Amino acid sequence: MSTADNSPRKPLIAGKNVIIVGCGIAGLAFPLALRKQWPEEYIDEFPNVAIYERDCRETHPGREGYSISIRGDNMGSGIQTLHKMGLLERMLQVSITGTSKSESKGKFTLWDLDWQPLLSIAGPKTDDDLPATSMRIRRDALRQVMIDALEALLPEGSIHWETTCTKVEPQPSKVKVTVGRNNAVDSSDVEIECDILIVADGAGSKIRTQLRPEDRLSFRGIVCLAGVARFPEGEVPKPMDRNWGGVLGAGPLGLFVSPVDARSALWNLSYRADQPRQRLSAPLSDDQANELLHEALDRAKPFKEPTQTLIKATDPATMAVYNAMDKQPFSHDANSKVIFIGDSNHAMSPFAGNGANMALMDAWDLALQLSKSMPTSSSSSLDLGPALKAYDEMSIPRSSKAINMSHWSISVLHSAGITFWAYKIFFAIIRLIKG
Ligand SMILES: Cc1cc2nc3c(=O)[nH]c(=O)nc-3n(C[C@H](O)[C@H](O)[C@H](O)COP(=O)(O)OP(=O)(O)OC[C@H]3O[C@@H](n4cnc5c(N)ncnc54)[C@H](O)[C@@H]3O)c2cc1C
Numbered sequence: 001m002s003t004a005d006n007s008p009r010k011p012l013i014a015g016k017n018v019i020i021v022g023c024g025i026a027g028l029a030f031p032l033a034l035r036k037q038w039p040e041e042y043i044d045e046f047p048n049v050a051i052y053e054r055d056c057r058e059t060h061p062g063r064e065g066y067s068i069s070i071r072g073d074n075m076g077s078g079i080q081t082l083h084k085m086g087l088l089e090r091m092l093q094v095s096i097t098g099t100s101k102s103e104s105k106g107k108f109t110l111w112d113l114d115w116q117p118l119l120s121i122a123g124p125k126t127d128d129d130l131p132a133t134s135m136r137i138r139r140d141a142l143r144q145v146m147i148d149a150l151e152a153l154l155p156e157g158s159i160h161w162e163t164t165c166t167k168v169e170p171q172p173s174k175v176k177v178t179v180g181r182n183n184a185v186d187s188s189d190v191e192i193e194c195d196i197l198i199v200a201d202g203a204g205s206k207i208r209t210q211l212r213p214e215d216r217l218s219f220r221g222i223v224c225l226a227g228v229a230r231f232p233e234g235e236v237p238k239p240m241d242r243n244w245g246g247v248l249g250a251g252p253l254g255l256f257v258s259p260v261d262a263r264s265a266l267w268n269l270s271y272r273a274d275q276p277r278q279r280l281s282a283p284l285s286d287d288q289a290n291e292l293l294h295e296a297l298d299r300a301k302p303f304k305e306p307t308q309t310l311i312k313a314t315d316p317a318t319m320a321v322y323n324a325m326d327k328q329p330f331s332h333d334a335n336s337k338v339i340f341i342g343d344s345n346h347a348m349s350p351f352a353g354n355g356a357n358m359a360l361m362d363a364w365d366l367a368l369q370l371s372k373s374m375p376t377s378s379s380s381s382l383d384l385g386p387a388l389k390a391y392d393e394m395s396i397p398r399s400s401k402a403i404n405m406s407h408w409s410i411s412v413l414h415s416a417g418i419t420f421w422a423y424k425i426f427f428a429i430i431r432l433i434k435g
Contacts, residue, residue, distance in 0.1 A: 005163050008039035012373045012382065015045040016195040021165040021176055021207060026342030027200035028146035029363030032085050032111075035153055037371040049154055050194075052179050054164040054201075057147065060282055064140035065228055065318055067096055067260045069108070069244070069353050072133040074403060076357030081364045083130055086183070090145050095137040096259055106136065106242035106259065110412075110427065111303060113249040115239060119427040123405050136244060138260055142356070168197060168207050168338065173381060175337050196380055198366075199340045200359075203325065203347035208340060215330060217347055219276045222254075222324035222410055224350075225296045226268040229313035237306035240265040248423065250302040251416035256350075257310065266318075267310050268350070269296055272414055276323035289316035324349035324410065329399045331392040334385030341366055346399035352406035358399050363395045392393035 031049045059065070070091070072079030082088040092098060097105040110119045127133055150159065150297055160179070166189060167178035175197040180189040189286045199207045208215060231237070236259060244258030252272040259265050280288060293314060300307050311386050329346035332339060342359035373387035 008041055009374045010042050010045065011039065011371050012375050012384070012387070013047050013196065013370050014042050016382070017193070018047045018049050018196045018198060019175070019192065019194040020049065020051040020200055021168075021177070022200035022202060022342075022344070023051050023055075023147075023159060023161075024202055024332040024342065024359070025142070025146075026344075026359035027051060027198070028054070028143065028364050029081075029360050030198055030200065030341065030367060031154065032087070032146065032149055033081075033364040034371060036085055039393060041369070041377050045253060047196075049069050049158055050192075051150075051154075051159045052163045052165050052177075053161050054182065055162065057129065057159075057161045059140040059143065060317075064143060064262075065138070065260070066226075066266045067136055067138050067244070067258050068136060068142070068356050069141070071354070071357055071368065072127070072130065072134045075405060076354045076361070076398075078357035079133060079135065080358045081357075083358040084364060085360075087145060087149060088233045089131060090149075091137060091142060092132055094141040094145065095135045096261065097132065097137075099131055099406060106244065109239065109243045109245040111239070111245065111247045112424075113247065113302065115247070115304060116249065119430060120243075120423060136258065139356075153329050163232075165201065165207065165380070168199075168212070170197075170336070170338055173337075178336060195337065196370075197338045197383070199338060199344045200342050201344050203343040203355075205340070205344035205347075207338075208344055208431060211338065212330070215327065216406055217325040218329050220324040220326060220349055220351075220407065221272055221274070222349070222351070222414065223273045223277045224268050224270045224320075224322050224324065225292060225299070226266065226318075226320050226322070227293075227296070227311070227314035228260055228264050228266045228318040229310045230264050230315050232312055236263065236265045237309055240267075240306075240310065246413045247303055247307075248413060248415065249420060251420075253299065253302060253358035254410075254413035255300065255303050255307065256413070261291045264315075265310060267296075267307075267314075269300055269311075269412065270324070271299060276325070277321060279323065280319075280321040281318065282317055284316065284319055286316070289319045292319045292321065324351060324406075326403050326406065328403060329396045331396060332388040334388065335383075336388065337382065339366065339384075339388065339391075341395075345395070346403065348399070348403045349406055349410075351409040352402045353409070354402040354405070357380075357400055358395075361398065362395050366391050 369387040
């Protein structure tokens with residue numbers, strides 16, 4: 001064997017053209033994860049990456065102004081993934097829970113209707129290798145840290161904001177992609193070609209609808225009204241000034257609350273329904289926002305104060321109506337050049353509290369497989385089969401488990417009668433065991 005065997009071999013996708021559709025969590029994380037795992041010897045042949053994103057670079061409070069949990073437990077390891085990507089410290093600095101390992105930064109809690117804790121979870125045990133084992137962070141803050149890192153990594157102009165992908169045509173060895181700028185001045189569609197297309201366009205993926213029309217989202221019987229309430233600095237009411245979680249005991253109604261920052265907290269009021277309802281999100285008209293606010297105040301009557309105070313303080317620009325929808329993951333064909341990651345593959349409702357974690361892990365694991373995958377034969381064609389198989393084996397079981405877990409969370413949050421009491425006893429036993 002020659003000494004060359006000790007040095008990394010050229011990755012299969014060296015010098016290839018890669019298009020990513022969607023600059024959400026998975027689409028941002030994938031090129032960052034690929035660069036982190038790419039052998040330095042072949043840095044000159046790092047793939048040419050172009051990203052197309054429907055939205056603009058700036059965030060809108062109604063789309064990104066809420067907070068999410070990044071976890072480091074056996075259900076999701078977003079924390080470990082951000083650590084491997086070299087982004088965890090920066091994220092923690094802008095997170096709600098901060099850099100401290102102490103428990104004083106707030107806990108995931110389940111409350112009864114009197115806001116008495118039924119269960120409080122501080123997150124997994126501290127780990128000497130990690131500065132934190134879980135975090136609660138504004139979604140726009142997480143997005144901004146990744147955008148800054150990506151802009152520092154890719155050549156200028158690699159991210160095409162306000163550009164929607166409208167069509168994908170897989171060819172035998174290439175993928176043809178049609179994109180269009182969203183503004184009226186320059187609205188003509190452009191066709192481009194790439195060797196690999198990474199689809200990261202989220203739960204309602206238009207590309208999935210086009211290439212896999214039968215693979216639809218399922219309604220999970222829950223409709224949500226949501227918003228972010230604003231208060232003077234430091235006056236967010238307790239307990240949602242520090243803690244986040246659900247209020248149980250109102251039967252078919254559920255309430256989730258969380259701090260967003262020192263001046264805001266989010267609320268998510270959910271109710272059981274036979275049919276999904278029309279989705280509404282920012283920007284809403286004044287009348288729509290007002291109507292929703294009144295509906296939320298009315299529906300939230302079973303929940304004690306500070307629920308009404310919280311809802312009354314809602315910023316109308318953040319009000320939304322959405323349905324709990326999900327779909328199980330799917331595996332890729334061995335000869336596919338179109339790869340679906342994150343919610344575009346395995347959409348999960350917010351009740352999973354894990355979709356962002358799965359998106360980060362998908363990005364890392366796909367980048368791992370593609371950066372270590374070598375040509376399998378002397379053939380010049382791009383054989384992604386083994387890398388895709390290895391990737392699917394990592395992504396599918398965990399996302400399926402997270403989706404199943406979200407069904408359990410829905411059942412707990414909207415339980416009534418004897419089922420509610422059974423959960424109450426279950427949580428009391430856990431409290432006893434945990435001391
Ligand atoms: C209220 C709420 C609370 C949540 N809480 C949590 C939580 O606590 N923990 C957690 O882990 N997860 C949580 N999630 C889920 C998490 O936000 C998603 O699972 C995650 O964002 C999925 O990442 P993604 O990159 O696959 O998709 P997204 O982040 O949705 O990104 C998709 C991107 O694609 C763009 N796009 C769409 N179509 C096109 C197109 N045709 N052309 C170009 N661009 C396009 C979109 O504009 C978007 O930027 C929550 C979600 C919601 C709504």
